[in-house]
Amino acid sequence: MNRIYTSRSEKNQEKKKESELIDGSTKPLGDFLKEEPHNENFILDSTRIFMKAFHLLLFDGSLIFPECILIFGLILLLMIDSTSDQKDIPWLYFISSTSLVMSITALLFRWREEPMISFSGNFQTNNFNEIFQFLILLCSALCIPLSVEYIECTEMAITEFILFVLTATLGGMFLCGANDLITIFVAPECFSLCSYLLSGYTKKDVxxxxxxxxYLLMGGASSSILVHGFSWLYGLSGGEIELQEIVNGLINTQMYNSPGISIALIFITVGIGFKLSPAPSHQWTPDVYEGVRFVREIPTSLSISEMFGFFKTPWTCRREMLSPLGPRQNFYLFK
Structure with missing residues (x-):
């Protein structure tokens, strides 16, 4: 029903209120003007976060220079793939191989430098980590040239294949330098997701x-078990995620000899075991290798690199947990 106005002024006020409504919202324009300080605070907070991230990248970016080369190579491949109508396969192989070789060169030039922890304690750089990073880069550098004939025979998309391999390599490199629980979990997931996509690359094969x-279901289950073990460590240490801070938190809270530590280590070991598929966690591996010949021929080298990274991570974690404790505490920790 149409509203009956008693006076002209009331009608004008109603039209003014309707004109103040913006974008179909029920708030008048005056309410939005009152919220401008909140919007300004949001912009200022976003600017501070961006400047802090830029500051970290500016001062700590040299410590991840090999990884930055791979990221630049990935961006260049995406730009070429999106702008070029014809897929120039030799150029794609050249860019990917060049980025891997440059990363290896940058890694070798950084050898024998002092160990450093960067990015607010989330990433560490030392010679031990660089050995595994070199193995990962070497396996990837050999994997891509050896896959040329296979890709041409199967007539699969070459750009996506190279992107998956380089992204998996990037995740493995970050895994080697991980120094906190979040990076230790996210980096192998980056590798695992690319492995799932590579294993299902031949979509027409039943x-x-x-x-x-x-492979996907077992990987998801193992990731869930792994993150559950990490949650136990996070809670027992008083909310710490860095490895050394976890050790200090366990000492401060007197939880290093509690049954929760054993539960956490069991979950972490089982989660990593299902990802690596050693006995007795290998029942799913023959089915995957039989159904996906592509896994056997191409990404196996990256799986070996992931194995080195995973073995390095839990043993480093255990060494960090054991180092500040005496022999008696070590006995109670793992009894």
Whole structure:
């Protein structure tokens, strides 16, 4: 029903209120003007976060220079793939191989430098980590040239394949230098997701689809078990995520000899075991390898690199947990 106005002034006021409504919102314009200080605070907070991230990248970026080379190579490949109508395969192989070789060169030039912890304690650089990073880069540098004939025979998309391999390599490199629980979890997940996509690359093969589903389900289950173990460490240490801070938190809270530590280590070991598929966690591996020949021929080298990174991570974690404790505490910790 149409509203009946008693006076002209009331009608004008109603039209003024309707004109103040913006974008179909129920708030008048005056309410939005009152919220401008909140919007200004949001912009200022966002600017501070961006400047802090830029400051970290500016001063700590040299410590991840090999990783930055791979990121630049990934961006360049995406730009070429999105702007070029014809897929120039030799150029794609050249850019990917060049970025890997440059990363290896930068890694070798950084050898024998003093160990450093950067990015607010989330990343560490030392010679031990660089050995595994070199192995990962070497496996990837050999993997891409050896895959040329296979990709041409199967007539699969070459750009996505190279992107998946380089992204998996990047995740493995960050895993080697991980110094906190979040990076230790996110970096192998970056590798695992690319492995799932690579295993299901031959979409028309029924056995490949079945094997990929098994691989994905087992990978998701192992990741859940792993992050559950990390949550136990996080809670027992008083809310710490860095490895050394976890050790200090366990000492301060007197939780280093509690049953919760054993539960956390069991979950972490089981989660990593299902990802690496050693006995007795290897039942799913034959099905995946039988259904996905692509996994056997191409990304196996990256899986070996992931194995080195995963073995390095839990043993470093255990060494960090054991180092500040005496022999008696060590006995109670793992009894």
């Amino acid at each position: 056995r490949s689809n079945e094997a990929t589903m098994k």
